[in-house]
Amino acid sequence: MENGDIEIWANSIREDLPRMKGQISDTEIIIPRVPERLRLGENDPYEPQIISFGPYHHGKPRLQDMEKYKWRYLEAILSRNEEIPLEHYINMMKEQETKIRSWYPDYFDINSSEEFVKMVLLDGCFFVEYLLRCHEEVLDELDSINWMHGQILYDILLLENQIPFFILNKIFELLQVTPSPSMDVHSSPSSLTEMAISYLRRTTKKNTNLPPPESVHHLLHLYHSFCLYTPKVERDRTTSIITNDGVTSEISAEVSCQDIPSATVLQEAGIKFMRKEVEGSSLDVTFSNGEMKIPPLLIDADTKSRLRNLVIFEQFYPNFSSDKSFSAYVEFINVLVTTPEDVALLYEEGIIQTFYSNKYTAGLLSQLQRGTTVKSNHYLAPLYQKVISTFTSISLTTSYFPRCRKVSRTKRREDNGEACVLIPHPRISLISRGILSTKK
Incomplete structure (x- = not known):
């Protein structure tokens, strides 16, 4: 050249x-x-x-x-x-x-x-x-x-x-x-x-x-x-210790949303759900003393579009570094609601407000998070840790086994939600995933 x-x-x-x-x-x-x-x-x-x-x-x-x-x-x-x-x-x-x-x-x-x-x-x-x-x-x-x-x-x-x-x-x-x-x-x-x-x-x-x-x-x-709600939560990266009959269990502060059972399973274990009256944001979810308080969530013709646009806005927002996010909130809702029975439970408690069927509402909520990512240190991470600690504590002290319940969301789409399997004991599940360890 x-x-x-x-x-x-x-x-x-x-x-x-x-x-x-x-x-x-x-x-x-x-x-x-x-x-x-x-x-x-x-x-x-x-x-x-x-x-x-x-x-x-x-x-x-x-x-x-x-x-x-x-x-x-x-x-x-x-x-x-x-x-x-x-x-x-x-x-x-x-x-x-x-x-x-x-x-x-x-x-x-x-x-x-x-x-x-x-x-x-x-x-x-x-x-x-x-x-x-x-x-x-x-x-x-x-x-x-x-x-x-x-x-x-x-x-x-x-x-x-x-x-x-x-x-x-x-x-x-x-x-x-x-x-x-x-x-x-x-x-x-x-x-x-x-x-x-x-x-x-x-x-x-x-x-x-x-x-x-x-x-x-x-x-x-x-x-x-x-x-957007801005919770003032201090991050605690130490581990929570639960002792039962000489067995010490350590629950890591890094708990994934996939470790949280659905609403019906949590209720069966003794965790209570309560409607939380707040002025403003519906993201103000709290958990204390075995009680999960959730502001009401209205499901209407605009809900899916409104939440999806807010979540996708966060995905593209430059240098979005805040712990708080709609992305974390819809992940949380997606975890709690996996079946129509979960919708029915939260509806009875006044948390979900909907005129649609339980099945349709469960399907709509399952679509809110699709394709998006959530940072692991989001504002609900401490709540996840508290929930899994309480849930595991109940399991250790009562030998609780959840009843037969619906299979995962992926499987349920394949068989139209009719199949039912026995879910492993939560303590066994947590150990197998490296979240829970035991020391004598």
Whole structure:
């Protein structure tokens, strides 16, 4: 190869460097598509039903009915402050186009700069105006359709349907809304973030008083923070010691979720389940003195999509290092509920609230964790250790054998859940897996 050719290639690569850098978010914050390995053949939990935001679902025929509302809401935004002309909004969007595009790393078919800017402008102005109208309790044509607001909330909280929050903030700032010290109805909101929190509080009927976070990447991120419980648990890496008739058993603090029996088996061993009344998060699970207290979990038409999008958001969140997570919570629910009998038990205790059959509910809950990973040191790890210690203590002191119960989830899918096998004594099972050791 001639030196001249190498120099031409090098110049070509140098020209591409700025362009390619612009396609990567400086903050590593991205709004990805849900990959096939996590979809597992399903689209409904991840795709909008009536309205699109952002490029991934833009232009789909079944979502076109809502486009007229986006134009009306753009007009409403412009009329809120007529001193700020449309050109100001377009210029701001154009200046931010490269940054906005970098937040969407997966393929979308919008190459035209004009089309992309128009899309973000319409989507962003609809979003801001919608939050303003909800805050001001202004009735419009959307209120004439009973299910409309619930469906918009459903679509707003989909990972693939997010808009960078910074661009929404810029629209809000251009409006020059006068700040107010309170968030009383009809007062001017002090910030877009506080207005969004107020919207989530009303629409989800949660009493969580989340202080405005330092940064919000998109509304699903804010909803994640809004819902997430932060338990103050000190990690104890020592072992718990149980002594019985001269036999000392050591239970490692590193206990896997697979070592936790299902709800019915735990109840048969004497562990009690109780509904826990909390304000806000349903992740606040506790275990003490043989009693497991779990906040109520509502199973409705939105549950699967809502939890799956929160879990998958965590899978892609850069440097997600918090012990707390929805990923750990759905793993916990998946462990407790393996059969319709487990659903029936938790329903009787007021923990699971569902209008579906026990079989359907058990199947739905078993799908929440599919394809995802959970860090071993998550916030429920100490609870797992306490449960297995108590369960093993009962086994050692009462020679408890669980009754014949359903086989594993994998086997149950093969035989439609009808087979029944004898489960090994828990102490034997724990010894075989290296979790429990005995010393005389």
